[in-house]
Amino acid sequence: MKKVLAFVVATLIMVTMFAGVSAVAESSLAGKSVTLSILGIGGWKPSSLAQEMGSELFASYAKQKYGYDVTVTFAEAPFDSLFQKAATSLAAESSEYNLIISDSQWLGALSEPGWIVQLNDLIAANPGLNVDWYSKSASSAYQIYPDGTDKIWGLPQEADVLIMYVRADKFTDETERANFKAKYGWDLPADKSNAAWEDIDFVKYGQICEFFTRPDQNMYGTTIQYSKIYDYLTGSLYPYFWSAGGEVWDPTTGKVSGVLNTDKNAEMLALAKSMMSYCPPGAIDVDIGGIVENYTTGKAVTAWQWAAMGSTMNVEGTDTWGVILPGYRKEDGTVNRCSSLGGQPWVVNAYNDADQMQVVTDFLNWWYSDETQLEFAKRGGSPLGKNVINSEGFEDLQPWFTAYKYMMQDGNSKDFWHAPAYAELLAVQQEAWSAFMAGTDGSVATAKAVLDDIAAKQDAILAK
Amino acid sequence: MAQVAVPEAGKNSPARKIGRVQQFFSDDKRFLLVILLPVVLFFLIWNALPTMWMVGMSFREYSLTSATKIAHFIGLDNFVYLITSADTWSALSKTFLFVVGGVFFETVLGIMLGFLFWDSSKMPGRRFALTLLFSPMVLAPIAAGNYFRLMVNPNFGVINYLISLFNGGKAVELLTNASLAFPTCLCVDIWMWTPFMLMMTLAALGSVPKAELEAANIDRLGWWQKFTHIILPHGKYILMLGILLRTIDCFKTMDLVWTMTTGGPGNSTELLGIGLYRVAFQSLNLGRASAYALITLLIAIAFTSIFLFVLNRKNSAEEA
Numbered sequence: 058m059k060k061v062l063a064f065v066v067a068t069l070i071m072v073t074m075f076a077g078v079s080a081v082a083e084s085s086l087a088g089k090s091v092t093l094s095i096l097g098i099g100g101w102k103p104s105s106l107a108q109e110m111g112s113e114l115f116a117s118y119a120k121q122k123y124g125y126d127v128t129v130t131f132a133e134a135p136f137d138s139l140f141q142k143a144a145t146s147l148a149a150e151s152s153e154y155n156l157i158i159s160d161s162q163w164l165g166a167l168s169e170p171g172w173i174v175q176l177n178d179l180i181a182a183n184p185g186l187n188v189d190w191y192s193k194s195a196s197s198a199y200q201i202y203p204d205g206t207d208k209i210w211g212l213p214q215e216a217d218v219l220i221m222y223v224r225a226d227k228f229t230d231e232t233e234r235a236n237f238k239a240k241y242g243w244d245l246p247a248d249k250s251n252a253a254w255e256d257i258d259f260v261k262y263g264q265i266c267e268f269f270t271r272p273d274q275n276m277y278g279t280t281i282q283y284s285k286i287y288d289y290l291t292g293s294l295y296p297y298f299w300s301a302g303g304e305v306w307d308p309t310t311g312k313v314s315g316v317l318n319t320d321k322n323a324e325m326l327a328l329a330k331s332m333m334s335y336c337p338p339g340a341i342d343v344d345i346g347g348i349v350e351n352y353t354t355g356k357a358v359t360a361w362q363w364a365a366m367g368s369t370m371n372v373e374g375t376d377t378w379g380v381i382l383p384g385y386r387k388e389d390g391t392v393n394r395c396s397s398l399g400g401q402p403w404v405v406n407a408y409n410d411a412d413q414m415q416v417v418t419d420f421l422n423w424w425y426s427d428e429t430q431l432e433f434a435k436r437g438g439s440p441l442g443k444n445v446i447n448s449e450g451f452e453d454l455q456p457w458f459t460a461y462k463y464m465m466q467d468g469n470s471k472d473f474w475h476a477p478a479y480a481e482l483l484a485v486q487q488e489a490w491s492a493f494m495a496g497t498d499g500s501v502a503t504a505k506a507v508l509d510d511i512a513a514k515q516d517a518i519l520a521k
Numbered sequence: 522m523a524q525v526a527v528p529e530a531g532k533n534s535p536a537r538k539i540g541r542v543q544q545f546f547s548d549d550k551r552f553l554l555v556i557l558l559p560v561v562l563f564f565l566i567w568n569a570l571p572t573m574w575m576v577g578m579s580f581r582e583y584s585l586t587s588a589t590k591i592a593h594f595i596g597l598d599n600f601v602y603l604i605t606s607a608d609t610w611s612a613l614s615k616t617f618l619f620v621v622g623g624v625f626f627e628t629v630l631g632i633m634l635g636f637l638f639w640d641s642s643k644m645p646g647r648r649f650a651l652t653l654l655f656s657p658m659v660l661a662p663i664a665a666g667n668y669f670r671l672m673v674n675p676n677f678g679v680i681n682y683l684i685s686l687f688n689g690g691k692a693v694e695l696l697t698n699a700s701l702a703f704p705t706c707l708c709v710d711i712w713m714w715t716p717f718m719l720m721m722t723l724a725a726l727g728s729v730p731k732a733e734l735e736a737a738n739i740d741r742l743g744w745w746q747k748f749t750h751i752i753l754p755h756g757k758y759i760l761m762l763g764i765l766l767r768t769i770d771c772f773k774t775m776d777l778v779w780t781m782t783t784g785g786p787g788n789s790t791e792l793l794g795i796g797l798y799r800v801a802f803q804s805l806n807l808g809r810a811s812a813y814a815l816i817t818l819l820i821a822i823a824f825t826s827i828f829l830f831v832l833n834r835k836n837s838a839e840e841a
Contacts, residue, residue, distance in 0.1 A: 141802055144585050166586035285785050287803075338675035339697040341786045356676060477587045484804040488608075488788060495699040495787030521582070 084123035086415050092128045093416045096143055096154035098401070099133035100346075103215035103365050104158050106438045107131070107424075114432070115423050123419055137287035140166070140480070147172035152408040155417050158214050159404045162288075164202035165477040167404055168210045174405040174414075176200075176209045185422040186212065191446040192465050198472035199402035199441075204308050211402025212421060215433075216441035217365045218464040219292060219396045220457060221383070224358045225249070225376035227269065237268050249378035249456070251463050258392045259297070259328060262383035266335035269358040278335035280357035284344035285491035288483055291473070292397040293361060294490060297325035299395035299471055300385040306474065306515070313515040318508035325385075326504040330494055341494055363399045364464075367457040368437040379457025381464055396464045398472040400439070434458075441465070478518050485514045572818075579812035585805035592808065599812035609813075611788060612796040613820075619707060619792055620771045626711045628764055631718020638719070639726045658716040666780030669709045670696065696782050699789040706778045706790050713777070714767060721763030725756030758832075765828050772821055793817050 093111065097104030108131035119127045132154060134142040140163055146153045147167070159167060167173045180186045190196035190213070197204070199213040227233055228245050237245050241264045246253040257265070266278025282289040298305060303322040306313045333340045337356040339347075345362070349369050352360040361382065362370055370377055384394030403424075405417055423429055427448075430440040434454050439461060440446065452459045464470050474482060493499075493507045546552045579599055583592035603609045634654065641647055657665065672680045675692035685692050695705040729752050737747045775794030778784070784791035784799065791799075797817060801810030 138802070140805070141585075148585075169587060284783075286783055338692050338694050342697045342782075351676070354676070478584070480586050480803060480805040481584070484799060488799070491785055492787030495785060495789065
């Protein structure tokens, strides 16, 4: 009996070993040492998580599953210069960066010259990459170019959306609540649930900001990005336009005039400018870091900030709620809200050699496993897979995930152009809007003139 | 006595080689050519070719975000766009104001400080004071810009804290107020580059012959007469060179202001250098950026030529 048992055990061990060897041997990289080079955004947590998790987790995973050693390296550049860094390297047909964390607007500019790989075939060959996404509109924004086609150029590295962070201590303080009720006749939201914030429109939000703006106490109602760097101001303005039913261009005709420069958008632009009076001094220069600074030092009671920055939005000794953005109250009394979509897709360098493509494929397969995505969420990243977002306990992982999940729903957030001319379109409006915000005349008429000017310039750019 | 056999120098012996090299360089023209060749090559590769490329590109439509498109020849379109754009003229006028204001105050302050430190070897703490005064000039403009950006921050900047002590506790938005941002940037530029004019002034004053000054003292000439008849005639060339260098440098200012305001608020500090950066690296329109750079280059050349012409005319008049 003992001999039989020993034979069975020995056989099992042999089978297991062979199975392991055959699994390892399947990879063409088995036994090799390779480098996976990622280019991402400097000082941006979701980007650095890719490197952190890649080095910590993927390296051991690749060794165990595929039998090769991988070193994950990470190069970075700030938001406003990352495209230059990527484009100049790709234009030189270099495989310096195997995998690039791109902005969704760049898909057109990166794909048109053939610098990045169209991923349809890769996804077809790797079922693990054919993820069931939580939001169809968001996944399209990160993947598809041209809009409306089925050409996939990217995979969501992290999803993101502009949400609001608020000081729980201020909103739950009984005296503040009573004073607010006495002044405005309605109650401040009492918790972070979506239900508590769903009725907050821009008018009510303005009242909240006005109430908490107390320069003598060095306290202000809000902090919002008005910086002219990259797309910071644009990202803050679009929720006003979109929530009020406005648009910024017609992607089917490629026209801006008559779409951007409407009276309603002008009214919203003027409203956005008026909110500066509730911001701490220096509002026009405030970027992502400025929001963190204003909020974490207790100067602002509420803050419009990306979900991706949630882990940094803490005020010592108090709780922070991540809540949904205010919206526009329609004639039927309901509040419509549509935020700006943030986030970045992975794009794959078209000049990768076979080994580099293999490690990129293995990495992406690993990245989109539910376990990795859940780990990403636990560390503060924002996944887009439906399985993970809908999994039990997801909203409890991070204080801002309830708002994130709500605002990522189809229709609650949008992305802007993916056209190759995005950089010129963006520069034109950033410049004009910044000048409007800096000016002393915040009237709707002036706002309309600004939008007219932008529309004419953007039409000329798109007509080229 | 045993004789030592001296081997005849072979064809490839070191002595012969040295001789050939000496012979090669004995021709002055050849020597000059060899000496100049690296410089000429460097100039061709790093200056002439990129400039020619830039000139060619300025007549074409080419964007980094549409890299598949051929750079189409579009004639003068880029130049027409820039010349008819209000943004270009706005940037140009601000740049002129920046150059005139900056160089004027730097020169006046530099000359005043120069006279203070002239012939002051016995002044206590002279070296220390000069080291402190020169230190802004050796900072990278990007570092200086960021440094001041933080110091004047209305929420936590030390300069704004000091201002608030005399302003009823209120901070002043020095860089985020459209009317104050430009003068604030100008002040930082003056702070940074006055030491350069101080250095040039000290060099200019050092070139004044002591004998003439002593003679002036014996003749009991007044301070103003000494300045106009002795110091200025001798020192003005070095001083003018300093002003010329500062004018060219100030005209190119980009990094200092960019780090402080990124050209804002609005476009209140958008100098030509920032406008050019924006077209090239934000709009990524390389054709138009080349035209922008060419216009900037031509203005700088014109500036310098006028300056040198005036200087040379004065010299000729004096010599005559």
